[in-house]
Amino acid sequence: MSDNIASTSTAIIEREHSVVFQTYRRIPVAIDHAIGARITDADGRSYLDMLGGIAVNALGHSHPRVFEAVEQQIRRYMHVSNVFYQEPQVRLAEQLVHASGYPRVFFANSGAEATDGALKIARRFGSARGRYDVIGFTGGFHGRTYAALSLMDKPLYKDGMGPFLPNTLVLPFNDVDALESRVDENTCAVMIEFLQGEGGIQSATQEFIDALFALKQQYGFLVIADEVQSGIGRTGDFFAFEKYGVRPDIITVAKAIGGGLPLGAIIATEEAAALLDKGMHGTTYGGNPVACVAGSVVVEEVCGDLMHHVREVGNYMFSQLELLHHEFPEQIREIRGRGCMQGVVLSTDAAPYVQELLTHGVIANATAGNVIRLVPPFVITNDDVDELVNALRTVMSVSRG
Numbered sequence: 001m002s003d004n005i006a007s008t009s010t011a012i013i014e015r016e017h018s019v020v021f022q023t024y025r026r027i028p029v030a031i032d033h034a035i036g037a038r039i040t041d042a043d044g045r046s047y048l049d050m051l052g053g054i055a056v057n058a059l060g061h062s063h064p065r066v067f068e069a070v071e072q073q074i075r076r077y078m079h080v081s082n083v084f085y086q087e088p089q090v091r092l093a094e095q096l097v098h099a100s101g102y103p104r105v106f107f108a109n110s111g112a113e114a115t116d117g118a119l120k121i122a123r124r125f126g127s128a129r130g131r132y133d134v135i136g137f138t139g140g141f142h143g144r145t146y147a148a149l150s151l152m153d154k155p156l157y158k159d160g161m162g163p164f165l166p167n168t169l170v171l172p173f174n175d176v177d178a179l180e181s182r183v184d185e186n187t188c189a190v191m192i193e194f195l196q197g198e199g200g201i202q203s204a205t206q207e208f209i210d211a212l213f214a215l216k217q218q219y220g221f222l223v224i225a226d227e228v229q230s231g232i233g234r235t236g237d238f239f240a241f242e243k244y245g246v247r248p249d250i251i252t253v254a255k256a257i258g259g260g261l262p263l264g265a266i267i268a269t270e271e272a273a274a275l276l277d278k279g280m281h282g283t284t285y286g287g288n289p290v291a292c293v294a295g296s297v298v299v300e301e302v303c304g305d306l307m308h309h310v311r312e313v314g315n316y317m318f319s320q321l322e323l324l325h326h327e328f329p330e331q332i333r334e335i336r337g338r339g340c341m342q343g344v345v346l347s348t349d350a351a352p353y354v355q356e357l358l359t360h361g362v363i364a365n366a367t368a369g370n371v372i373r374l375v376p377p378f379v380i381t382n383d384d385v386d387e388l389v390n391a392l393r394t395v396m397s398v399s400r401g
């Protein structure tokens with residue numbers, strides 16, 4: 001590696017520090033290129049990517065089919081606006097309808113926008129019935145807009161930014177008593193991640209979901225499943241909620257659905273979709289045709305053999321991480337999650353471990369304080385898992401001293 005090349009990352013990082021809002025705690029890696037589950041930095045160093053663009057790059061980086069679809073679409077048109085009918089949007093909507101079993105799709109640009117749109121549907125539903133309370137849960141993450149923040153509890157994201165939306169409240173996750181004591185005839189909607197990502201790869205308990213849907217039956221509010229991180233096959237099911245045997249009214253997706261391009265969607269029942277009349281909701285870029293053709297490849301691959309692979313490689317990863325848990329019981333408290341969405345729960349802060357992992361060529365991130373989050377591309381192999389586990393073993397051994 002020449003000195004000239006070696007200085008490239010540092011130079012980019014310094015330039016960023018001088019001109020960009022300093023809102024991100026970035027990993028100190030400036031990217032040169034990425035293929036599959038590998039990222040190469042501007043200094044020529046290669047990393048195993050167990051973060052996948054924070055649960056975005058389901059097919060891995062630079063997937064040839066995504067690349068080809070995007071290139072072909074760009075040659076036809078890149079943007080024409082939602083005043084026109086566009087085959088790429090219709091096709092992806094049809095695929096999502098087929099994969100989800102829900103009849104309607106609205107395209108947005110991001111997860112937060114999908115959250116916002118879903119809440120507008122909820123408020124329309126509630127205002128026609130004189131009920132306004134919308135409920136979120138501790139540890140939940142729904143995006144950075146005011147509607148999303150109003151349903152979240154983490155002080156870092158909210159401090160000094162209030163007031164937030166009225167008639168919103170955040171209840172303790174997995175607390176059946178709190179749920180039963182606060183949900184009533186004023187509740188218009190509940191938004192929930194069945195498998196929390198940012199909250200530390202934390203699953204809702206079956207008991208909690210059963211209680212939620214019993215209350216839904218009693219009071220008739222809407223349930224919105226936030227599948228932005230957990231959806232589109234990441235857990236080995238198309239949606240994380242599937243294993244609970246329930247049917248939410250509205251589902252939000254983003255991240256994986258765009259194949260690396262910005263895209264989000266609201267997937268809904270006919271009744272929920274009908275609450276937004278013509279002109280009531282919209283976006284200039286949502287359902288951009290280039291993002292939609294990339295999304296079509298993602299859904300096709302996921303609904304082909306890939307979801308099966310996610311289950312297999314996910315089971316292998318879980319079993320290998322469990323072995324590591326037994327080797328380092330003082331440092332590792334628990335392994336959580338499934339498929340390509342797992343967390344190594346530590347007894348202490350995860351950030352130093354993540355930093356050390358980086359020096360061993362593995363990219364992951366720390367979330368919820370003490371959790372190493374693993375949300376890799378679905379195309380990772382058992383060999384990649386072995387590489388991750390070996391790097392973790394080295395880091396654990398060194399830190400045990």
Ligand SMILES: Cc1ncc(COP(=O)(O)O)c(C=O)c1O
Binds near residue numbers: 115142143193229255
């Ligand atoms: C569960 C969940 N919902 C919503 C969002 C917001 O998505 P975006 O960052 O695309 O606005 C995220 C982002 O991390 C998420 O994990």
